[in-house]
Amino acid sequence: MSSSFAVATSAISTGDRLVEVNDLTVRFVSKDTTIHAVNGVSFTLAAGEVLGILGESGSGKTVTLRALMRLLPEGRTQIGGTVRVAGHDVLGLSPGALSRVRGSTIAMIFQEPMTALDPVYTVGYQIAETVVRHENVSWAEARRRTLDLFEKVQIPSAQRRLDAYPHELSGGLRQRAMIALALSCRPSVLLADEPTTALDATVQIQILLLLRSLQKELGMGVVFVTHDVGVAGEIADKLAIMYAGRFIETGPVTPIMRAPRHPYTEGLLASTVHGAMRGQRLKAIQGSPPNLEILPAACSFAPRCPRVADICLAGVPPEVPTGPDRMARCVRITQN
Amino acid sequence: MTYFLRRLLYAVPIALGVTIICFSLIYLGPVEPLDAVAPDDASPEELARLKVEYGFDKPLPVQYLIWLGRAAGGDFGVSLFTRRPVIEELLPAISNTMMLAMSATGLAFSIAFALGILAAYNNGRILDRLFTGVAVVGVSIPNYWLSIVLIMIFAVELNMLPAMGMGPTGSRDWAWDVAHLRHMILPAIAISAIPVGIITRTTRACILEMLSQEFVSALHAKGISRARVLVHVVRNAAPTVLAATGIQFGHLLGGSILVETVFSWTGTGYLLNEAIFKRDLPILQATIAVLALFFVAINLVVDLVQTWLDPRIRRT
Ligand SMILES: Nc1ncnc2c1ncn2[C@@H]1O[C@H](COP(=O)(O)OP(=O)(O)OP(=O)(O)O)[C@@H](O)[C@H]1O
Numbered sequence A: 001m002s003s004s005f006a007v008a009t010s011a012i013s014t015g016d017r018l019v020e021v022n023d024l025t026v027r028f029v030s031k032d033t034t035i036h037a038v039n040g041v042s043f044t045l046a047a048g049e050v051l052g053i054l055g056e057s058g059s060g061k062t063v064t065l066r067a068l069m070r071l072l073p074e075g076r077t078q079i080g081g082t083v084r085v086a087g088h089d090v091l092g093l094s095p096g097a098l099s100r101v102r103g104s105t106i107a108m109i110f111q112e113p114m115t116a117l118d119p120v121y122t123v124g125y126q127i128a129e130t131v132v133r134h135e136n137v138s139w140a141e142a143r144r145r146t147l148d149l150f151e152k153v154q155i156p157s158a159q160r161r162l163d164a165y166p167h168e169l170s171g172g173l174r175q176r177a178m179i180a181l182a183l184s185c186r187p188s189v190l191l192a193d194e195p196t197t198a199l200d201a202t203v204q205i206q207i208l209l210l211l212r213s214l215q216k217e218l219g220m221g222v223v224f225v226t227h228d229v230g231v232a233g234e235i236a237d238k239l240a241i242m243y244a245g246r247f248i249e250t251g252p253v254t255p256i257m258r259a260p261r262h263p264y265t266e267g268l269l270a271s272t273v274h275g276a277m278r279g280q281r282l283k284a285i286q287g288s289p290p291n292l293e294i295l296p297a298a299c300s301f302a303p304r305c306p307r308v309a310d311i312c313l314a315g316v317p318p319e320v321p322t323g324p325d326r327m328a329r330c331v332r333i334t335q336n
Numbered sequence B: 001m002t003y004f005l006r007r008l009l010y011a012v013p014i015a016l017g018v019t020i021i022c023f024s025l026i027y028l029g030p031v032e033p034l035d036a037v038a039p040d041d042a043s044p045e046e047l048a049r050l051k052v053e054y055g056f057d058k059p060l061p062v063q064y065l066i067w068l069g070r071a072a073g074g075d076f077g078v079s080l081f082t083r084r085p086v087i088e089e090l091l092p093a094i095s096n097t098m099m100l101a102m103s104a105t106g107l108a109f110s111i112a113f114a115l116g117i118l119a120a121y122n123n124g125r126i127l128d129r130l131f132t133g134v135a136v137v138g139v140s141i142p143n144y145w146l147s148i149v150l151i152m153i154f155a156v157e158l159n160m161l162p163a164m165g166m167g168p169t170g171s172r173d174w175a176w177d178v179a180h181l182r183h184m185i186l187p188a189i190a191i192s193a194i195p196v197g198i199i200t201r202t203t204r205a206c207i208l209e210m211l212s213q214e215f216v217s218a219l220h221a222k223g224i225s226r227a228r229v230l231v232h233v234v235r236n237a238a239p240t241v242l243a244a245t246g247i248q249f250g251h252l253l254g255g256s257i258l259v260e261t262v263f264s265w266t267g268t269g270y271l272l273n274e275a276i277f278k279r280d281l282p283i284l285q286a287t288i289a290v291l292a293l294f295f296v297a298i299n300l301v302v303d304l305v306q307t308w309l310d311p312r313i314r315r316t
């Protein structure tokens, strides 16, 4: 459609490993306590692939996502492991180099576009600003590209909307503007943190479809965080189920949805299997989420697990292969 | 636009209220107004004549309206002491205080804005504690005491700056030159201490609040430079900080009786001080009324500017 999209992504050739995360740990340290938010997450993502991260509130999804951009409060945060994005060692970059990667190679869509956009600047300005920063073009050219982007994300009366302030747009349009912002410099990796949670059901579907088609068209690798099993099934190629800062089950989306192996995944899916899947929030599984201030030396899910046994308390369960490209961290995996 | 008009209309009753209070001051004071204007040895006939001349025989509301009508035309009567029209005493005083207030506000804003931003960006660290400490001290120390300390250090000990007056001896009018500005430095510092404290705290709190907002994360996620992010943050904090600055300016416009007296800065504070000692009611009344109206006006302007700076209010 527009020239800025004629080229596919600017992905540096890294084989099928656009994103490579190895043993990522994130801790928030304060005077009185340490929160173990992410405790050893590893995954890879290829260009054109969508990874869905699914998990209940507080499981560490947002923190994982932000760690991929090193977008966590410095000073209070300890990050371990390695994160490679399109060939960049994200955790080792200098601040200047990091800011060149952010927004251009790796971009993020936030959950609440109302709070993620600066309220006192027009949306057009906020996007053009990003384009000027990374693409080395004039403001006039950046503005023209912003208009193209608005059309790309199907914002009606795009020209007029450029000069709108965030509060003047509806929730759906705001999220479209946010998507336009994220895509403005043709990133090869897109991070989406529950981008539809704050929207009405019908708008949710439109935004999902838009994201899916843009992702296909641009060949981006996407990490998509959600609460919603239905949404995850809709958009993801592969799934990671997150619990207490760990991926406790990973694999291609269909096999996992059809036959979950980890008791936690089973519980999650069981609560949404009947009736409509989409739009349904994860029903609380019995018991409460673990306290992240203590890092247990056992399976974190054990206290809530229907199949708990002594062996579960012996140590953190290793990754157990459960099929092609699949694994689950459970020592009592149901064989079938 | 309608908001502007509405806000303007709201200011009218407030302004009227203020003038009523100022007018009633005469009757709230310990002295009978007639006694204040009459010579001590006035005969009963003379008293009766003065009563009519000053309108004290009319009902209060009528007296108020007459006073208000004259005041609106700049006629606040005659100083009981110098016998000159009040307005002639008042205007130069206002101008002197305003110059001092503007300089002090400019000084306070420049210092406090920088301190507040640095404190917020170093939240909890040594620099933050230091600047927050400075802010607390600024608000807490009495400014007349600070004036005296400043005079002792810079005028008496170091002999660097003049301690009194508004210009070199022989100079009758103010001029924006070095010789006159030297006289302004110490009083300006003395009265800017409280504004520095308050604006620093406001800036720090406001920037900290902004920094915790999601949009700042989103700005970093776009990869723009730290300096640009700071511009966004400052632009968001601006209405609040400017409002705080405007209110401080309003306070300073009132003039500080003590500081102006200590430095012999012949502004409204100085004038008030003299009027109080000499029981010069017309001066007192007029000065307080004008200052109070200034304060109302400043608040109005601050409100309008704040509104105008925030697109969320501006466009609705
Ligand atoms: N900046 C921070 N400082 C301290 N603790 C934090 C910080 N950010 C997140 N946490 C903690 O880390 C844990 C994981 O949070 P995270 O936001 O990743 O959860 P989530 O899976 O995204 O949940 P939700 O679905 O509610 O968004 C939570 O216990 C949270 O309180």
Ligand SMILES: [Mg+2]
Binding pocket: A061, A062, A063, A193
């Ligand atoms: Mg989250």
